[in-house]
Amino acid sequence: MPSETVGTDSPPALPEPHAALVVNKRDFIDRVVAATGARRSDARPIIEATLAQLGMVLSSGQTLAVPPLGRARINLERDARGGDVITLRLRRRPGPGEKS
Known part of the structure; x- marks a missing residue:
C-alpha cells in the first residue's frame, strides 16, 4: 500500500x-x-x-469621499525621515462599463 x-x-x-x-x-x-x-x-x-x-x-486624518475617485481613508500613518508616510485604503465603485 x-x-x-x-x-x-x-x-x-x-x-x-x-x-x-x-x-x-x-x-x-x-x-x-x-x-x-x-x-x-x-x-x-x-x-x-x-x-x-x-x-x-x-x-x-479625515476620510475623503469623492466620487468617482472613491472613498479614501487612512489605514496607517507614521513619521519617516523624509516626511509622513500615509497608507490609504481606497474603495471604488465600478463605473459604467467597468467590471465589479
Whole structure:
C-alpha cells in the first residue's frame, strides 16, 4: 500500500510583483487638459489647488469621499525621515462599463 503524504499541497500562486507605473504631475495635468478641453494655463492652478486640498484633508486624518475617485481613508500613518508616510485604503465603485 503506497504511503500518502498529507499537507504537501503548495500554496496558491501569488501574482507576480511588477514595477508601479507612475503618473507625474505634468502628465496628470496633460491628461486633465485633454479630457476637459480647457486651456493648460487655466486648468493648472485649479488642478494644483485641488491636489493640495486632497493632501491636506488626508494628512489631517479625515476620510475623503469623492466620487468617482472613491472613498479614501487612512489605514496607517507614521513619521519617516523624509516626511509622513500615509497608507490609504481606497474603495471604488465600478463605473459604467467597468467590471465589479
